[in-house]
Every structure is written in structure tokens, then in C-alpha cells.
Amino acid sequence: MSDVTVLATRGLVSGYEPDLPIVRGVDLAVRAGELLAVLGPNGAGKSTLVKTIAGLVPVHSGSVFLDGADITASPAHRKVRHGLAFVPQTENIFTTLSVHENLQVAANILPKDQRRSRIAALYAMFPDLGARPRHRAGQLSGGQRQMLAVARALVVEPSVLILDEPSAGLSPKIVAEVFARLRAISLGGVTTILVEQNVKAALAIADRAIILVEGRIAHEGEAETLAEDPILGELYLGARHSRHAGAA
Secondary structure, eight states: OOOOEEEEEEEEEOOSSSSSSSSEEEEEEETOOOOEEEETTTTTTHHHHHHHHSSSSOOEEEEEETTTTOOOTTTTHHHHTEEEEOOOSSSSSSTTSBHHHHHHHHTTTHHHHHHHHHOOOOOOOOHHHOOOSSSBGGSSSSHHHHHHHHHHHHOOOOOOEEEOOOOTTOOOHHHHHHHHHHHOOOOOOOEEEEEEEEEHHHHHSSSSEEEEEEEEEEEEHHHHHHHHHHHHHHHHSSSGGGGTTOOO
């Protein structure tokens, strides 16, 4: 992990209505290759924060920077071209298309001569997908669907990958598999931001975490330190004591 900041926000205020901010002045700096977990109670603004960074929620004030360039006003599709990929919690694949067709649609942003090799690289990265390219995406298991959503985001070789609650609806075993893959992607050099309600699982793979409360960063620190701090769990994450650190 580098000390170079890849993604940053300054005084970020955002929300769906101009007079009702949800994110309230967030200053954030994410380093190259870092895996950052965004935690907090329900309604804290976690998903709104990452959707704002991705260009899906209006910015009221403040700025978003990617590799030092101000991308605050860039629409979502241009942010993808700048190297920022976002995997939403729902509707993140085309269920009526095959695995291969899903990847082809995502690869249309690339020059024609790069599409086939990039999809081949993703099949190598995700062997489960490579084994069933003609399967309809809607017939995949929950974990396979999530991996397809991640693979679609990685088609453009982003420098930053943002995921909104990728463990939602998955069994603990599948969550472990998905999170192990996300950790491997981060270790491969992709800066990763992970919004999660599964606090225990997120802190197990993250380098660092922020705790968002009422649209503001209430606490931040190294993931390992936060995972061992029962007081933080009580104050911000709804945990009664350390053995419930996975609650959110």
C-alpha cells in the first residue's frame, strides 16, 4: 500500500434534496492500494457518501478528487473513464443476459482490440465465471452474481473500486469467499472502498475504517484496532460488547 492519496473528498455535503443534506462535511483521503471500510449505524449516510463519490447523488458543496483531479462535477459515466468503478447493492448485473454478455456490455467502453483480452483476463481472475460463460446471470448463485458484478466493474481496470454492501443477502460462507476475493483485488493494487453492515467481516479484510454517524465521520482508524475496541462498537455500531462486533 502506497502513501499516495488516490481518492479524496473535502468538505463534501450531499443529498437528494438541496435543503436536506445527508452527507455533512466529509473529509476523506484513501491511499493507493488501501482497502477502506465505511461503517456506521443504519441511516448514517454510508451509501449516500459512496454514491455521491460515484456521481449518483447531487453534491451541494465540497469536492471529490481522483488522482489529484477535481471530478466533483463529472457525471457517473465519465468518472468510470477516469478510473472509478462503482458496484451498487442491487441491480448490478443484467439478469436476462449471459455471464459473457454481461462482460461484453461492460467492455464496450474499451477499444475494440482490447475487449477480448480483458474479458479473458477476468475469466482467469474469476474461475467460477470462466466455467459458465453461457449461463444466464439470473441463474447464478448469490455469490456468483456478486462476483459477476465485481468483474463487470473491473473490466475497465479502475484505480478505485467502490462497493455498496456486497455481503447483503449472502450466507456467511459465501460472504467469506466474496470478501477473500475483494481482499485479493485490493492486494493487487486496486484501491477499494467497502460500505458494509457486516462489521466483523469488513474489519477482517480492511486496512482502515471510518465510522459514519449522521453524515459525519465520527471515528476512524486502523481496522485491526477498531475490531478490538468494544467501546466503539457500543457507541457507533450498536454492539453491546465485543462478541457482537458484527452487528450494525
